[in-house]
Amino acid sequence: MDNRAIGVFDSGLGGLTVVREIIKYLPNEKIVYFGDTARFPYGTRSTIELRGFVFEIIDFLLSKDVKFIVIACNSASAAALEAAQQYYDIPIIGVIEPGARAAVQATRCRRIGVIGTQATISSGSYINAIKTLDAGVQIHPQACPDLADFVERNQITGPEVEDAVKGYLEPLARMGIDSLILGCTHYPLLSETISKVAGDGVKLISSAEETARELKESLTRKDSLRKEKTPPALEFISSGDENVFRKLGARFLGRKIGKVERVVFPLRERVVRVEKG
Numbered sequence: 506m507d508n509r510a511i512g513v514f515d516s517g518l519g520g521l522t523v524v525r526e527i528i529k530y531l532p533n534e535k536i537v538y539f540g541d542t543a544r545f546p547y548g549t550r551s552t553i554e555l556r557g558f559v560f561e562i563i564d565f566l567l568s569k570d571v572k573f574i575v576i577a578c579n580s581a582s583a584a585a586l587e588a589a590q591q592y593y594d595i596p597i598i599g600v601i602e603p604g605a606r607a608a609v610q611a612t613r614c615r616r617i618g619v620i621g622t623q624a625t626i627s628s629g630s631y632i633n634a635i636k637t638l639d640a641g642v643q644i645h646p647q648a649c650p651d652l653a654d655f656v657e658r659n660q661i662t663g664p665e666v667e668d669a670v671k672g673y674l675e676p677l678a679r680m681g682i683d684s685l686i687l688g689c690t691h692y693p694l695l696s697e698t699i700s701k702v703a704g705d706g707v708k709l710i711s712s713a714e715e716t717a718r719e720l721k722e723s724l725t726r727k728d729s730l731r732k733e734k735t736p737p738a739l740e741f742i743s744s745g746d747e748n749v750f751r752k753l754g755a756r757f758l759g760r761k762i763g764k765v766e767r768v769v770f771p772l773r774e775r776v777v778r779v780e781k782g
């Protein structure tokens with residue numbers, strides 16, 4: 506039994522799609538969510554810069570006495586999950602491996618498309634994760650540089666978004682994929698448009714649910730589920746505007762958000778230590 510909270514973070518609001526699933530699978534758990542909205546987007550940043558951010562945020566979440574960390578951001582998972590797992594004692598999971606597993610299980614024709622930010626796609630993390638599970642799967646990755654921006658601006662439908670999605674999915678459609686990984690935690694909010702463009706024959710895979718499932722399994726096996734009877738608390742922290750977070754975040758989370766705390770991070774040269782380590 507462990508009554509402490511689970512720490513979850515993302516570059517912005519996208520990780521709340523993961524929190525939404527965690528609440529479904531683990532309704533009794535406390536969650537501390539950090540959205541780095543002041544430094545959004547992560548998808549255009551370098552691995553070294555993202556590692557610095559990730560270590561800074563994990564240190565911050567540890568100061569909140571969390572028992573488990575979920576990196577609810579593909580770009581951050583791609584850049585820093587391995588380094589963070591090597592450095593910290595606390596269990597840490599990302600969203601890439603769970604999404605890869607779900608896609609490998611779902612595909613019939615063994616042709617999978619992956620869309621994500623530039624950072625995620627160019628890291629090759631999905632290719633590695635999928636190939637570990639099924640070396641014979643064909644993977645068709647596509648970077649979508651501006652899709653997360655649409656979502657963070659609350660522009661989730663309309664001709665502009667649809668045109669952008671069409672442009673990105675066209676090359677994937679030609680490859681005959683039957684499963685498409687939404688390799689960015691912002692994309693589940695674009696599901697309607699993405700599935701309209703992709704067509705009925707393509708199954709959309711969001712890693713949010715798989716990640717929540719894995720978290721539940723891990724906490725159960727570690728005997729670390731929260732047993733306290735008091736209602737679980739959700740704590741929201743943002744590095745940017747609290748009101749924007751509260752308003753837009755409710756859409757991602759599917760429920761109202763009460764108080765949002767604002768934390769402004771000092772940037773530290775943490776990355777030097779990571780690189781040397």
Ligand code: DGL
Pocket residue numbers: 515516517519520545546547548549577578579580581621622625653688689690691
């Ligand atoms: N939510 C982030 C991810 O899953 C992407 C958005 C960003 O570029 O910061 O990759």
